Amino acid sequence: MSQMIHRRTVTVRTEHGLHLSPCSRVAQTAMKFRSRVVLVRGSVRADAKSVLDLMTLAAGPGAELELEVDGDDAPQAVDAILHLFEHDLVSAP
Amino acid sequence: MLVKHGIAVSPGVAIGQSMVLGAEAFRIPQRFVSVSAVDVEITRFQTALQAVCTDIEENERVARERLGSQYAAIFTAHLMMVQDRKVVDEIESLVRQKCFSPEFAVSRVFRQYAKKFQNLGVPYLAERATDIFDLEKRVLRQLLGERREELRNITAPVLILAHNLTPSETASLDKGYVLGFATEVGGTTSHTAILAGALELPAVVGVGNFLSDVAGADTVIIDGSHGTVIIDPDPDTLARYRASEQEHRNFSSRLESIRTLPSVTQDGVAISLYGNIEFPHEAASARQRGGEGIGLYRTEFLYLDASAEPTEEDHYQSYCEVLRAFPDRPVVIRTLDLGADKLPIGFRMEYPEGVNPALSLRSIRLSLQHLDLFRTQLRAIARAACHGDLRIMFPLISTLLELRQAKMILGDVLEDLEEQGIPFRRDISVGMMMEVPSAAIMAEQFAREVDFFSIGTNDLIQYTLAADRGDPRISNLYRAGDPSIVRLIQIVVKAGQSRGIPVSVCGQMSSDPLFVPLLVGLGLRHLSVTPHLIPEIKELIRKLTISKAENLANRVMRMETANDVESFLRGEYRKLSPESPA
Known part of the structure; x- marks a missing residue:
């Protein structure tokens, strides 16, 4: 039985893109869940629980990323990540 | 396995574990655990x-x-x-x-x-x-x-890999443990490169970004003869290099034995070999290796190493130290060649934006505009010349007027010394570097006004081919074997012969065994080389005959590209020295 993968699109809205501190907030959030959380930009896939991986997305302001989540707490994880991108990472400090 | 190419600046092969230098450096003691x-x-x-x-x-x-x-x-x-x-x-x-x-x-x-x-x-x-x-x-x-181990107290052999090494860091490397080094930046004539030669450590510079490709303790091969750095070599490559490392060692020890033999061709023509030095103490090592004098004493280090501007006495003492190693042999002092990449401490000079320092106020041009610096040095040379065959050489002369101006200042200095009753040598021999194409083209005229020429191939190549010697991206242009360079050398040699003044070559070209047969064939009888290469160049000279060398030069004169010239010379060199590691 294959588990459903939850997919969403998120937009990077921080002034400088996914720099070090936004990446750490994404990773901190993703790590609260058991689900596998992946962000995809073009051909690059990043484990959202790894700051270093997230940085290799080199996502600038306005970049659109595909969010892929699978696991038993996937719905909650999707909500948390979406909330982060839509509200907390709008104008980064 | 990763192969990187840079500029070969000091020959030999070194194999060992890497030590990557950052602001803080560690040597990783072991790579594997049981x-x-x-x-x-x-x-x-x-x-x-x-x-x-x-x-x-x-x-x-x-x-x-x-x-x-x-x-x-x-x-x-x-x-x-x-x-x-x-x-x-x-x-x-x-x-x-x-x-x-x-x-x-x-x-x-x-x-x-x-x-x-x-x-x-x-x-x-x-x-x-x-x-x-x-x-x-x-x-x-x-x-x-x-x-943890730092650069100062390394206790096991390593190869140093760094973005750049300062001359003082290079000079302080412990030869007991440092087997060789490679740097990301730098060119053939950077100070670090010249010091590597003096320390006799295999070295490659100008490799470009490579430090993030290597981890501390990776096995690395530095081939200072070919300018190659190999990171994490495969077993075949490693075996091949181990063999050539051994060969190089045998070759070096064999050269020891010819130190005392004369530097003459098979048909009995003497080719005098002199040393190029940076520091006074190198004179003794040039002599020990069979050098017949100093063909180029670069005096910039007096300025670059000092915390204050050197006094006339500092200059005088340094020159006397060199003369003690060669009391009865020629010692050629090149006057200050500062500017461009070399500026002394406390001497701030800013080149206006858009001005190329290499084509700007440097070398003799700087001396002629800062007469205090220039006169201090000239006084010291004239005084020290009382103790031996000390000669003056002006660098980077471009026009006859410039030469005459420099000689006029020398005349003034000698007059002052006379008036002050200070002992000095009046008949001091005055020569010039041939390193600007305009001067080489006008060599006939210059030959009437100086006592000797010395061809500085580093700048001559840079200025003739309009190629910065420090830029690895255009090292395909910066070539001693370019036919234009061979022709300019020929013009200078002929001009010297017609006026009966000696001509030598003191650039890196004369330190490269590949070019020695060509230089002899073009008529050169004086070569000034990196001291540790004197035995190797001498061994090569002892295998040459003038007629063969002239033949070879004639063939080169008919060639059209640097590639043709260099591959022909490489073939000829292999015939002469089949057992050499190059």
């Missing part, structure tokens, strides 16, 4: 990591209290990077599955990430590579603890 030790090593890694995290948390707390949470965020991010599960997993699996020592695994994994960041093409992320190197160091420092 299978039975894996669990202990993993625990050791985890303990070290925990200690690093505690450190960073402390930094974070202090930053938050003193500077505000905005700054503390940097450490929060560092903490997340160092605890990054992916990174930790990769390190642990290298230890578990490949038996890497934790130090080696940490260096490998962190550097792979740093490299990824540098290659993303985003300046902000490229700069984050610095954070990763910082974390690598933090973890290594914990792992190595007291066993």
Whole structure:
């Protein structure tokens, strides 16, 4: 039985893109869940629980990323990540 | 295996473990651990990591209290990077599955990430590579603890890999443990390169970015004869190089035996060999290797090394020291060749924007505009010349007027010394460097006004081919074998012969055995070379005959490209010296 993968699109809205501190907030959030959380930009896939991986997305302001989540707490994880991108990472400090 | 190409600056092959120099340098003592030790090593890694995290948390707390949470965020991010599960997993699996020592695994994994960041093409992320190197160091420092080794007290043989080495760092390398080095920047004639030659360490410079490709303790081969750096060589390559390393050693020890033999061709024509030196103490080593004098004493180090401007007495003492090694042989002092890449301490000169320093106020041009500096040196030379055959050579002369101006100032200086009743030598011999194409073309006219020429091939090539010698991207243009260079040398040699003044070559070209038969064939009878190469060049000369060398030069004169010239000379050289490692 294959588990459903939850997919969403998120937009990077921080002034400088996914720099070090936004990446750490994404990773901190993703790590609260058991689900596998992946962000995809073009051909690059990043484990959202790894700051270093997230940085290799080199996502600038306005970049659109595909969010892929699978696991038993996937719905909650999707909500948390979406909330982060839509509200907390709008104008980064 | 990764092969990198740079500029060969000091011959020989060195094989060993790398030591990557950053602001702080560590040598990684061992790369592998035994299978039975894996669990202990993993625990050791985890303990070290925990200690690093505690450190960073402390930094974070202090930053938050003193500077505000905005700054503390940097450490929060560092903490997340160092605890990054992916990174930790990769390190642990290298230890578990490949038996890497934790130090080696940490260096490998962190550097792979740093490299990824540098290659993303985003300046902000490229700069984050610095954070990763910082974390690598933090973890290594914990792992190595007291066993940590720094450049100053290395206790096992290493090859030094660095972005750049300053001349003082190069000079302080312990030859007992440093087997060779490679740097990302620098050119053939950078001070570091010249010092590498003096230390006789195989060295390659101008390799370009490569430090993030190598982990501490990787096996590395530095081939200072061909300008190659090989990281993590495969077994075949390693075996091949081990053989050639041995060959080079045999070759060097054989050369020892010809030190005392004269430098003459098979048909009995003497080719005088002199040393090029930077420091007075090198004169003794040039003599010990069979040098017949000093063909080029670069006096810039008096300025670059000093904390204050050297006095006339400082100059005088240095020149006398050189003369003590060669009391009855020619010692040629090149007057200050400062500017462009070499500026003395306390001497601030800014080149206006858009001005190319190499084509601007440097060398004799600088001396002629800063007469105080110039006169101080000329006085010291004229005084020291009382103790031997000291000669003056003006660098970078471009026009006859410039030469006449320099000679006029020398005349003034001699007159002053006479008036002051200070002992000096009146009939001091005055020559010039032939390193600007305009001067080489006008060599006939110059030959009437000087006592000798010395061809400085480094600048001559740079100015003739309009190719910066420090830029590896255009090293295909910067070639001693270019037919234009061969022709300019021929013009200068003929001009010297027609006026009966001696001509020598003191650039790197005469230190390259490949070109020696050509230079002899073009009519040169004086060569000034890096001191440690004197025996090798002499051995080659002793195999030549003038008629063969002239024949070879005639053939070269008919060639059209540097490639043709150099590959022909390489073939001829192999015939002459089949057993040499080059």
